[in-house]
Structures are given as C-alpha cells and as structure tokens.
Amino acid sequence: MPDALLETASLHTYYGTSHVLRGIDFKIQPGETVALMGRNGMGKSTLLKTMLGLVRPRLGHVRIWGKDMTRASTHKIVRQGIGYVPEGRGIFPNLSVRENLVMASRSGPDGGGHWTLQRVLETFPRLQERIGNGGWQLSGGEQQMLAIGRALMTNPELLILDEATEGLAPAIAKEIWRIVREIRDTGIATIIVDKNFAALLPLVDRSVILVKGEVVYDGPAKDLNAQRDFVHQHLGV
Amino acid sequence: MDIVSLLIQTLNAVQYGLVLFLLASGLTLIFGIMRIINLAHGSFYMIGAYMAFGLSSGITETLPAMIAVGLILSFFIGFILEWVFYAFLYQREHLEQVLLTYGLILVFEELRSILFGNDVLGVAVPEALAGSIPLTATLSYPVYRIFISAACLIMAGLLYYLIRHTRLGMMIRAGSHDRNMVQALGINIDLLFRIVFALGFMLAAFSGMISAPMTSVSPGMGNQVLIISFVVVVIGGIGSVGGAMVAAMVIAFADVFGKLLVPAYAGMFVYLVMALVLLWRPEGIFRKG
Ligand SMILES: Nc1ncnc2c1ncn2[C@@H]1O[C@H](COP(=O)(O)OP(=O)(O)OP(=O)(O)O)[C@@H](O)[C@H]1O
Ligand SMILES: [Mg+2]
Numbered sequence: 001m002p003d004a005l006l007e008t009a010s011l012h013t014y015y016g017t018s019h020v021l022r023g024i025d026f027k028i029q030p031g032e033t034v035a036l037m038g039r040n041g042m043g044k045s046t047l048l049k050t051m052l053g054l055v056r057p058r059l060g061h062v063r064i065w066g067k068d069m070t071r072a073s074t075h076k077i078v079r080q081g082i083g084y085v086p087e088g089r090g091i092f093p094n095l096s097v098r099e100n101l102v103m104a105s106r107s108g109p110d111g112g113g114h115w116t117l118q119r120v121l122e123t124f125p126r127l128q129e130r131i132g133n134g135g136w137q138l139s140g141g142e143q144q145m146l147a148i149g150r151a152l153m154t155n156p157e158l159l160i161l162d163e164a165t166e167g168l169a170p171a172i173a174k175e176i177w178r179i180v181r182e183i184r185d186t187g188i189a190t191i192i193v194d195k196n197f198a199a200l201l202p203l204v205d206r207s208v209i210l211v212k213g214e215v216v217y218d219g220p221a222k223d224l225n226a227q228r229d230f231v232h233q234h235l236g237v
Numbered sequence: 238m239d240i241v242s243l244l245i246q247t248l249n250a251v252q253y254g255l256v257l258f259l260l261a262s263g264l265t266l267i268f269g270i271m272r273i274i275n276l277a278h279g280s281f282y283m284i285g286a287y288m289a290f291g292l293s294s295g296i297t298e299t300l301p302a303m304i305a306v307g308l309i310l311s312f313f314i315g316f317i318l319e320w321v322f323y324a325f326l327y328q329r330e331h332l333e334q335v336l337l338t339y340g341l342i343l344v345f346e347e348l349r350s351i352l353f354g355n356d357v358l359g360v361a362v363p364e365a366l367a368g369s370i371p372l373t374a375t376l377s378y379p380v381y382r383i384f385i386s387a388a389c390l391i392m393a394g395l396l397y398y399l400i401r402h403t404r405l406g407m408m409i410r411a412g413s414h415d416r417n418m419v420q421a422l423g424i425n426i427d428l429l430f431r432i433v434f435a436l437g438f439m440l441a442a443f444s445g446m447i448s449a450p451m452t453s454v455s456p457g458m459g460n461q462v463l464i465i466s467f468v469v470v471v472i473g474g475i476g477s478v479g480g481a482m483v484a485a486m487v488i489a490f491a492d493v494f495g496k497l498l499v500p501a502y503a504g505m506f507v508y509l510v511m512a513l514v515l516l517w518r519p520e521g522i523f524r525k526g
Contacts, residue, residue, distance in 0.1 A: 021497040054417055073427075090418040092411040103407035154423055226473040 005030045005158055005189055006051060006082075011060035013043075013050045013213075020046045021057070022213040028191060030157060033184050035200050035221060036193045037075030039236055044193050045087050045162055047210070051161075052084060053077045081109035081182030087162045088201035089143045093136035097127055100135055100146055101153050108155030114186075120149040123179065142174035148179065158189045165194055177203065197235065201225075209234050241341040241372050246493055252382050254489030255389035259444045260462055261469035262396060263437030266516040269476020270413040271430055273326050279463030280345040281438050285311060286454045287353055300363040304388075307446045308439055315438025317429045327430075335374025346456065355456050360449040385447050392443060393482070399436075400478065409433055413476065433481050468507065472514045474521030482524055487514070 003026045013021035020043050028034050032219040036044050049055040051062055053074040062070045076082060092100055101120060107113040123126040124145045130138060138146060144165070151159055164180060165173035177199050182192055184203065194200045201207065201221045209217035211234055217224070224231055264278045283342030288307050297303040314482045322341065325390055326334050369377035400406040412419045412429055420426045445458075452458070469488055495506030502509075512521065 051246070052421055054421060074417075075423050075425045078421055078423045084421045086418065086421070090415060090421075092414050092418070094410055094414055095407055099407045101412075103404055103411055103424075105404075106423060150422070 004028060004063070005032075005065065005073075007061075007063045007066075008047070008051060009061045009063070010049060011047070011057050011062070013046055013055055015046075015055075020213050023060070024210075024213070024215060026208060026215070026218075028158065028189055031187050031189050032206065033190045033192070033204045034171055035197075035204040035207045036210070037197065037200075037207055038192055039233055039234070042210040043213040044210055046213075048084075048162055048191070048193070050153055051077075052082065061157065061206050069221045078154070079106075081155075081157035083143075083154045083156030085147045085151050085159070085161045085164075087166075089147040091135040091143045093134065096129050097133055097135065097138070097146060100150055101127075104150045104153045106154050108115065109157065111157050113155050115152040115155050117153070120152055123152075123182070133210060138197045141168050141175070144172075144176060145179070146167065148176075152183070156188060158191070159183060161190060161192045161194075163194060164192055165196060165199070173199070197231075241376050244372070245376065245378055246497060248378060248382065248386070250490045250493040251486070252386045252389075254344055254486040255386050256444050256448055257394070257462075257465065257469055258482050258485035259389055259392055259440045260466045261473065262393075262478050263440035264466050265434055265470045265473065265476055265481045267418045267437045267477060268470060270409065271327060272324075272434055273323060273333055274338065275323075275437075276335060276463065277341040277345065278437075278441055278466060279459030279461070280342050281311075281315075281441035281459070282445040282448075282462050283349065283459035284314070284345065285442030286449040286452075286458060287445075288442060289315070289449040290353070290358050290454050293360055304443075304446065308443060311439045311442035312324075313405070314442075315435035316431055318510040319434040323434060324427065342459070345459075349456065353454075355396055355457040357453050359453055361451040362369060379479060382452060385451065386448050388505065392440065395476065396436075396440070405429075405432070449523045465507070468511050472511055472521055474523040477521065477523040480521055480523030484514075487501075487522075 006028050008024050008026045010021070011021050011024040011026075024047055026047065033226050034049070040097065046055060050057050053069070053072060055060075057070065060070070061068055062077075064077065069077050069080065095103065098117075101117055105117065121131070126142055127145055127149055130142060135143075135146070148159075148161070161180070165176050168176065173196070180190065180192065181203060192200060192204065204221045206218065206219065207221045207224055208215060216234055217230070239284065248478075260278070260282060263281070264275060267273055267275050285307065288310065289303060292303045292306055295308055322337060326337060331372075366381045366384050368380045370380060371377045396439070400409060408424055408429055409421065411427055416426055419429070465488065468480055469484045472487065473482070473484030491510040492507050496503040499506060
C-alpha cells in the first residue's frame with residue numbers, strides 16, 4: 001500500500017491536564033472523502049488542529065505522505081498540500097474579499113496551480129459580487145464560501161472543513177454541500193466535520209466517529225445505516 | 238507674527254511631524270502587530286544617526302549612496318536583532334519586554350561610546366542641499382529641511398503602498414489579526430514578523446540618518462525621541478499607521494507653536510495636548526484596525 005496522504009498514529013493531545021485525544025489512529029488516502037463525527041467536545045477540532053501543528057500532541061505521530069511531520073511548523077505542514085477551513089471560518093475582517101483570497105494564493109505541493117483567483121470566483125459567484133467588500137461585512141454563508149475559496153487558493157491535495165455548514169440557513173448550507181461535492185469530484189481529498197449527518201453521509205467514502213478522544217468507528221459510511229442503535233448512542237441522532 | 242515667520246514655523250512643524258511619523262510608524266507596527274513594547278526604538282534612531290556619521294566620513298561619497306547603504310544595513314541589523322532577541326519576547330510579559338529592551342538601550346549606548354566616543358558630533362549637510370531659499374530680505378529657509386520633508390513623504394508613500402497594495406502587506410495585516418490562521422495558510426509567520434521588525438528598525442534608523450545633519454549626533458539622542466514617539470503612538474491609536482501620521486502632525490504643531498506662543502510652558506504643552514486627546518478618545522484618534 002502506498003503512503004497515506006495523512007496519517008496519525010496513537011496521537012495523544014492534552015490541554016493542560018485535560019487529556020483530550022487518547023491515542024487516535026487516523027488515515028486518509030489521496031482523493032478520499034472522510035466524515036469526522038462525534039458529539040460536542042469529543043475532540044474533532046482538536047484532532048484537526050493537532051494534525052496541522054496548531055496544537056501539539058504529547059505522544060504519537062503525524063505523518064504526511066509517509067514523512068514524520070509531528071514537530072514541523074504549521075506552515076511547513078500545510079505546504080505539503082493542506083487547505084484548512086477552521087471552525088468559525090477565520091476570515092480576516094480587516095482585509096477585503098479579494099485580499100483574503102490573494103494573500104493565500106500559492107501553487108500546490110507538486111507545483112500545480114489549477115485554482116486561480118478567477119476559478120475560485122467562478123465557483124463562488126457570490127464572492128465575485130462582494131469582491132471589494134471588507135471581510136467584516138460578509139454574512140455567515142459568504143464567510144464560509146470565502147474560507148473555502150481561500151483554502152482552494154493554496155491548491156491543496158487535502159481540504160479540511162471543520163463545521164462546514166454550522167449556523168447557516170438551509171438554502172446556503174445546500175449551496176455549500178453542492179460546492180463540497182464539486183470539489184470532491186475534482187479529486188481533492190477532504191475531511192469534513194458537520195452536525196448534519198443526513199447531508200454529510202451520502203457525500204463521503206468513509207466515516208470516523210470519535211467518543212471522548214477515541215475512535216469508536218472507522219468504516220464505510222453506508223454501513224452506519226444498518227446500525228441505528230450504535231449511531232444513536234454515539235452521535236445522538 | 239508676520240506671514241513669512243508663520244510659513245517658516247509651519248514648514249518646521251511639518252518637517253518635524255514627518256520625521257516623528259516615520260519614527261512612530263515603526264514603533265506602532267512593532268507594538269500593534271507583534272505586541273512588543275520596544276523601549277530600544279529610540280536607540281534605533283540613534284544608530285541611524287551614527288550610521289550617517291560613520292558612512293559619510295569616508296565610506297560613501299554621495300547622499301543617495303549613504304541612504305541606500307544605510308537602509309540596507311539597518312534592515313539587516315533589524316532582521317538579526319529580531320532573530321537573536323525579540324523573537325523570544327512574543328510569549329513574554331510586558332515587564333520582561335521592558336527589561337530586555339531597556340537592557341538593549343544600555344548595550345547600544347555602551348557600543349556607541351566605544352565606537353564613537355561621548356562627544357557631540359556633526360554631520361555635514363551635503364553640498365547640493367546646503368543652501369537656503371530666501372523668503373524676504375532677512376529671512377530664508379534651509380533647503381535641507383525641505384529635503385527631509387520630501388524624503389519622509391516618499392518613505393511614507395512607500396510604506397503606504399507596501400501595506401495597502403502588496404501581498405506582503407496583506408499578510409502583515411492578516412498576521413496582526415490572527416497569527417494562527419496566517420500560519421495555517423502556509424505562511425511563515427516568524428519570517429513575516431522578522432521582516433516587519435526589520436522594516437520598523439529601518440524606518441527609525443532612516444529618520445535618524447536624515448535628521449543627523451540637522452540635529453547633531455550625540456549620546457542620549459535616542460532617549461529624547463523615544464518618549465515623544467510613544468506619545469504619538471498612543472495618541473494615534475496603537476497599531477494604526479494612519480493614526481500615527483495624524484498624531485505626529487498634531488504633536489509637531491503643538492510643539493513648534495507651543496514654544497512660540499507659550500514659551501514658559503513649552504515643555505509640558507505637548508503632554509497637555511496628549512492628555513486632552515486621550516480624554517476625548519481614550520483609545521487614540523484611530524482605533525486599531
Ligand atoms: N483551547 C482549549 N483549552 C482547553 N480546553 C479545550 C480547548 N479547546 C477545546 N478544549 C476542550 O477539549 C475538548 C475537545 O474539544 P474540541 O473542540 O476538539 O471538540 P469538538 O469535537 O470539535 O466539539 P464541537 O463539536 O463542539 O466543535 C472539549 O472538552 C473542549 O472543552
Ligand atoms: Mg469542533
């Protein structure tokens with residue numbers, strides 16, 4: 001088997017004395033779409049941040065393309081080809097929409113650069129309309145589009161979407177799902193966190209469920225349909 | 238006061254304000270973006286002035302050459318200083334920042350004393366700029382002061398362009414808002430901040446360099462400008478370069494015309510203005526943004 005795009009091995013992360021990740025083994029292959037699920041506070045965001053080096057693990061490893069990047073600086077990690085859309089979106093309010101996109105622009109890890117400002121704006125016509133506005137003037141949905149567009153400007157092999165549609169009106173959420181599907185179909189691998197399982201599951205190849213910092217399920221998304229009790233117990237739906 | 242004297246004083250105030258602005262813009266960038274209280278900023282000004290003295294006594298022939306070499310040299314020194322000292326201050330308390338940067342003042346003063354001695358030194362005004370423009374039969378205005386204003390304006394324009402219209406400027410503004418997010422987009426934030434710091438150093442040194450022929454070069458010259466630079470930063474709104482411009486002008490006019498109108502209270506007039514501005518707007522004229 002070739003090296004995974006990204007892999008964590010028995011990852012343990014703490015906030016002070018609170019033991020949040022308890023030995024996480026996680027893997028994603030190029031082009032794969034994975035749902036990362038779990039109730040509030042189970043450690044989803046912490047796992048993503050640990051992968052990116054924004055939070056440091058006490059034990060365990062993060063490997064990207066087979067290379068150990070556990071202690072590498074965040075900018076080096078993401079330059080292996082990761083685009084990150086954080087919880088809360090992380091838009092720079094003091095920059096215009098165009099500047100938010102342009103500042104992030106770079107070619108991908110293989111030197112490829114399919115995502116240009118123009119292509120991002122074609123994918124998100126709403127951003128085109130708002131191009132001169134300040135980041136602080138955007139609605140939640142527009143912010144999410146900008147955050148995704150900005151991540152695409154880095155020409156990633158892997159897109160990480162934390163809370164893809166949280167707090168968005170249904171119509172806007174639907175638009176986001178359409179875009180996520182479009183991005184997936186271009187062959188970019190994605191890790192998606194979202195509370196709307198009905199919308200999320202049909203989109204992904206695989207689901208990973210976290211409970212209190214441990215992986216309790218890692219398998220095909222469609223198998224979850226047959227395990228209602230299990231799903232209800234761990235996700236509360 | 239007749240109209241010509243008024244003109245002269247106004248030109249003086251503008252020139253002083255522009256120099257103050259360059260000094261304060263470096264300080265406000267370092268303060269606003271990296272959250273470091275840099276007491277050694279005045280020393281950067283002093284280093285620039287002594288650099289002008291050192292370079293113009295034999296190393297560089299012309300003023301543009303002196304400025305070019307001085308700018309490159311000061312960017313380089315600032316870059317190294319950040320790497321060796323300031324990079325360790327980001328996660329530290331203000332007290333520790335004050336201690337280290339105060340320590341640096343002492344080190345720089347000692348180095349100055351070893352290299353240049355403790356006498357007051359003069360830097361000659363370059364010949365091409367040594368003249369005066371006659372205004373009336375008895376009054377004239379030195380060309381070099383006009384040159385200082387012009388040079389500062391050019392620098393301010395370049396700074397504005399850099400921050401507003403280049404990708405580096407976008408990254409700097411983004412970094413001032415959210416360090417982690419900037420890193421998560423693949424930008425080396427440590428290098429970015431090192432560049433900002435080096436720019437701040439360069440601006441202070443540049444002010445010192447071009448002021449040297451006007452003010453003489455002397456021990457302690459950095460400490461005099463440090464306090465007034467902090468006044469400008471606080472009045473303008475911490476982190477706001479635009480605010481620093483407005484505040485520098487307010488302070489310069491208050492200083493120049495204060496000395497003229499109320500000579501007895503000249504020393505405190507500037508601080509009175511500061512107190513009034515802060516009563517009116519406790520966060521400074523421009524909030525950080
Ligand atoms: N910066 C922090 N400092 C201390 N504790 C934290 C911090 N961030 C998160 N935690 C705690 O760590 C645990 C995991 O949080 P995390 O944000 O990873 O969960 P999550 O699965 O993303 O939850 P949500 O669905 O609410 O986003 C929670 O108990 C949370 O309170
Ligand atoms: Mg979360």
